[in-house]
Amino acid sequence: MKMKLPRYDKSAYNGRGDRADPSVWPEVEGPLTVVLFEGWMLGFKPVPSELVKTVDPQLEIVNKNLEAYYDAWDQFVKSWIIIKIEDPSCVYQWRLQAEIQMREAGNPGMTDEEVLDFVSRYLPAYKAYLPTLYTEGPKGSVSERTLVVEIDEGRNPILAG
Numbered sequence: 001m002k003m004k005l006p007r008y009d010k011s012a013y014n015g016r017g018d019r020a021d022p023s024v025w026p027e028v029e030g031p032l033t034v035v036l037f038e039g040w041m042l043g044f045k046p047v048p049s050e051l052v053k054t055v056d057p058q059l060e061i062v063n064k065n066l067e068a069y070y071d072a073w074d075q076f077v078k079s080w081i082i083i084k085i086e087d088p089s090c091v092y093q094w095r096l097q098a099e100i101q102m103r104e105a106g107n108p109g110m111t112d113e114e115v116l117d118f119v120s121r122y123l124p125a126y127k128a129y130l131p132t133l134y135t136e137g138p139k140g141s142v143s144e145r146t147l148v149v150e151i152d153e154g155r156n157p158i159l160a161g
Helices: 049-055 057-072 090-104 112-136
Strands: 002-004 027-029 080-085 146-151
Touching: 049 057, 049 112, 057 112, 080 112, 090 112
Parallel strands: 080 146
Antiparallel strands: 002 027
């Protein structure tokens, strides 16, 4: 069985990103033993609405939509690798680095100010959902099939002492 694997293009829409054109998706042929599937909100699950309101009232619709996320995606994941970061605000620096590299390569990318605006829009979701992801794991996950790797701001693994 052959199938195309979707790719994400961070340079689309002047750096805001979107799914790449299907014509550039690589094609693979199964059967496959492992598929690594990465997604920004993959593994997030709804939290009490009172918590969401205190973090950012605009997350209420996101929280409601997460109720269907398990059925749409998470139930198909058999094992999890969770990248844990101590301070989610370092994501700003990471995205800025990526945008600078894209611009240096001649691709469209956001300005430094646009990166700050873009990242600030999803940091509230990190504040609302990451603590639960880190302590409970994704809905339906099994601890024997969940690996949590903590990294520092330089993206280096932090070794447990």
